[in-house]
Amino acid sequence: MTARKLTMAQAIAEAIGQEMERDGRVFVMGEDIAKYGGIFGATGGLLDRFGPERIMDTPISETAFIGAATGAAAEGLRPIAELMFVDFFGVCMDQIYNHLAKNTYMSGGSVHLPVVLTTAIGGGYSDAAQHSQCLYSLFAHVPGLKVVVPSNAYDAKGLMIQAIRDDNPVMYCYHKGIMGLPWMAYYEGSSNDVPEESYTIAFGQAGTARSGRDLTIVTLSQMVQKALVAASELEKEGISVEVIDLRTLVPLDVDAIVRSVAKTGRLLIADEDYLGFGLTGEIAALIAERLDQLTLQSPVRRLGVPGTPIPYSRPLEQAVIPQVRHIADACRSMMQQKLARAA
């Protein structure tokens, strides 16, 4: 296999291109995805290779083109539709939530909808409350959507090919701050060696981004990169951290989480989505339900955006979105904490 270092944006575009060559039913629709190559580069170079019949710029009409993806998929095509920012779901959620996600079930399994809905997530660059959210928990909450959230270029390619070949709707969320764009700072760990050849990564298989003994950080997307930086810092202090990269939320690799926590006895869930009623609570609950099999050394800890919209001003945004220092501080304090004794 020949590998080169790619950015996540390049890896995603390469995956889409390879699947389009393999399967004439695959096509892409979205705003600014053709001439512009996608605002975040996920379809860069594809217009020149495949032409405007298969790489289709759309009007700013998300309800229409995302609904059309559902309709075209029902007819046997395999559309990829891009929702430019996940925050824009508000104008088209009915087509996603009540149709794309539910039609397979409501049809008793007779309707198949192989749609990949790509979308940009995440903040950290002062784009304020309407352009900075993650919201993957919202889509994971709805039965019927698979949810993919890669943290690096290698995973992004394999997960995209898997997503396109899946016969179900897949929400594919890429964080802007790891795409490797020439106009936005990013975590360089997200650009890595990617084989030229086609390959898949199965859904529901978390990755171990770093092995450790003392504490497990369960995380995803850009936060994996932050957790790795924190883990390196903590290693110098003698704290050995394991970082579990979920890669997909639906399906969720519960076994990988349980295995790691069984080994370390400490669990920190680090997330960039809202803290309340979401991913962090879900994983904490899964562990709580298994306390007959697991022994914890400290209480489970969660990091996420507290119950506020993402503020614009830099010091405010940096305060609400968990940073490397928040992760490291949480780990340090967990190492000092003890569980209450059973009566």
Added chain:
Amino acid sequence: MEPTQQQLLWMYETMLVIREYEETMAKVYLEGKLPPRIQKGLAFDIGSGPVPGEMHLAAGQEPVAVGTCAHLRAEDTVVGTHRPHHFAIAKGVPLDRMTAEIFGKAAGLSRGKGGHMHLFDPEHKFSCSGIVGASMPPACGAALAAKKTGKDWVAIAFFGEGAANQGAFHESLNLAALWKLPAVFVCEDNKYAISVDKAHSTAIRNNAERAAAYGIPGISVATNDALEVYAAAGEAIARARSGGGPTLIEVKTDRYFGHFQGDAEVYRPKGEVAELRQHDPIPRLAARLRERGLLDDATDSATRARVVAKVTQAFEFARRSAYPEASEALHHVFA
């Protein structure tokens, strides 16, 4: 409808303020964003500098804002777009607090919480949103409130031609027509929805024709000219104020900058902006003022000096203001 001398001079000076503001912002925005003081390998870092995040500038689109707002009273409501500065300035939003907001400072309109796409000034009845098409429903609401409380106030929704392909546009026009709301829908047709030119996004040539689908007047202003906008908006606003219901106006206008600052504009023919700038609406209005004896070299340079001083003062105010305390992030989620 003819503008008064006072309105003519206000439109001219306000257009100059907008242009000076946007050109100043274009320069300030680049501070701290270019190599070598950013991550190695990057050409530009959107998240750095005193004004981080996206920046959408309205140079070239001044006639839409001033031609409409010249007719407005303090009590009238304006809802703008993700490209909001020209509307805010024309509606009378204070420049210093608006600029402080765009710098993310505590003295800003929203204490730094909103930023450039989310300016809120209830005192001057101005707001905007970063979501395409989102101006129209709340403008219907402001118009409904005026109607319910027996006021002769009007509400203006500004939006781009790309937004006319959103459901919110069609739903709002129908609602406003059905309820005869005192609302005016003003479409800025700058020909590009980010990178997609109108011929590739819109099935018809003139969005004003869509008014017919809702049984309301639709006016297409073919020239990027403040006086033409003034005439169209004047008629529409008078109709709304007197209970005659909503109007759809579209203005063929020009965007001199990219969709956002840093946009490589690969979708525009080279030299297009230079050509558009040949038809700059500011010298056009200046010529009309001179014809009427309202402007000469001395008054023009005095006006321009005033404009530069005002804009400079706003940026200085923003720079010397303090950032909010991090703990403030948790305030204002609820009233």
